[in-house]
Amino acid sequence: MNSPAHPGDEAVCCGSCAAPASLSRQVAWLQTVTIAWMVLECAGSLWAAAQAHSVALLAFGSDSLIELFSASVVLLQFLPRFPLKKAHAERAAAILLYLLAAVVVLIAALAYRSPIETSCLGIGITAAALIVMPVLAALKRRQAHASNDRALAADATQSATCAYLAAVTLAGLVVFSIWHIAWVDSAAALAAVPILIIEGRRTRRGEGCGCA
Numbered sequence: 001m002n003s004p005a006h007p008g009d010e011a012v013c014c015g016s017c018a019a020p021a022s023l024s025r026q027v028a029w030l031q032t033v034t035i036a037w038m039v040l041e042c043a044g045s046l047w048a049a050a051q052a053h054s055v056a057l058l059a060f061g062s063d064s065l066i067e068l069f070s071a072s073v074v075l076l077q078f079l080p081r082f083p084l085k086k087a088h089a090e091r092a093a094a095i096l097l098y099l100l101a102a103v104v105v106l107i108a109a110l111a112y113r114s115p116i117e118t119s120c121l122g123i124g125i126t127a128a129a130l131i132v133m134p135v136l137a138a139l140k141r142r143q144a145h146a147s148n149d150r151a152l153a154a155d156a157t158q159s160a161t162c163a164y165l166a167a168v169t170l171a172g173l174v175v176f177s178i179w180h181i182a183w184v185d186s187a188a189a190l191a192a193v194p195i196l197i198i199e200g201r202r203t204r205r206g207e208g209c210g211c212a
Contacts, residue, residue, distance in 0.1 A: 015049055022157070024078045025078075026143060027074070027077075027078050027081065027143050027147065027149075027152065028049070028078040030073060030113060030136070030139055030140060030143060031071050031072075031074050031075035031155075032075065033136070033157070034067075034071040034136055034140075034155075034159070035068060035071045035072060035075065036067075037132060037136070038064050038067050038068035038071060039068065041061075041064045041125060041128075041129055042061055042064035042065045042068055044058050044121060044125045045057050045061035045064055045122065045125050045126070046058065046061035047121070048119045048121040048122035049119075049122070050060055051119060051121070052116055052117040052118065052119035052122055053116060053117060054116040054117065054119060054122060054173070055107055055110050055116070055174045056107075056116065056168075056169050056173070056186065057119065057122045057126075057169060057173075057191070058107060059092070059103065059104060059107030059108065059114075059165065059169070059189060060126065060129075060165050060166065062103045062107060062166055063100060063103065063158075063162055063165050064129075064159070064162065066096055066100045066158070067100075067155075067158045067159065067162050070092075070093060070096045070154070070155045070158050071155060073089055073092045073093060073151065073155075074089060074093070074149075074151050074152050074155045075152065075197070076089070077089050077149070077159040083155060089149075089151035089203065090107070090150045090151045090154070090203055090204070090210075093151040093154035093155060093203050094152070094154065094200045094203040094204035095164050095200075096154075096158070097154060097157065097158065097196050097197075097199055097200030097203060098197070098200045100158065100161065101192075101193045101196035101197050101200065104189050104190065104192060104193055104196070105190065105193055107186075107189075108186040108187075108190050109186070110188045113119070115178065116172075116173070118173055118176065118177040119173065122169070122173055123170060123173055126166040126167075126169045127166075127170055127171070129162060129163060129166035130163055130166045130170060131164045133159050133160070133162045133163035133166060134160065134163045136156075136158075136159045137156045137157075137159035137160040137163065138151070138156075140152055140155055140156035140159060141153065141156045144156055150203055151203070153203070154199060154200075154203040157195070157196075157199045159197065161192050161196060164192055165189060165192065167190075168188040168189050168192075171184065172184050172186075172188075172189070177186060
């Protein structure tokens with residue numbers, strides 16, 4: 001029976017094999033948490049939008065829906081029974097970034113000077129998202145760096161953008177409730193569009209991760 005040249009060789013081999021599996025489990029867990037949160041966020045914000053007649057909340061809910069799709073796409077890469085190639089995931093992530101930019105522009109245009117009502121549910125959801133999404137974005141960036149996964153990096157960008165839009169929507173609701181200025185959230189939301197387009201282009205070209 002042949003024995004390893006060095007006693008530690010087998011342990012090193014097992015450790016190197018276990019590392020990718022452990023990383024995959026971490027990413028899968030992170031995306032599962034994201035999906036669960038986005039389901040609640042999307043449903044709650046869209047319900048609040050309908051109740052308050054708020055187009056800004058509708059934009060936030062649309063962003064949450066796209067983030068839900070993005071997180072699902074990334075998760076498929078790490079499921080053993082349904083693996084998704086990185087190239088396909090990167091292409092899908094880029095398309096979702098472009099789609100999110102288009103949604104933000106469309107909803108921001110519709111929301112210009114649109115009268116809204118203060119929504120306690122909307123304020124609560126956006127305030128919670130303002131706390132949760134930056135944490136998820138930071139964790140995803142770290143995992144994207146470790147796995148060199150551009151699709152996960154793009155998903156981290158969407159999570160960060162979701163936090164930004166949450167802040168914008170929350171500010172818009174508060175400002176309107178005090179000063180009745182309805183166009184503030186639309187103007188601020190448009191500032192996220194260039195970021196989304198740039199990240200979408202870089203992801204599509206395979207250079208958007210910065211984790212090589």
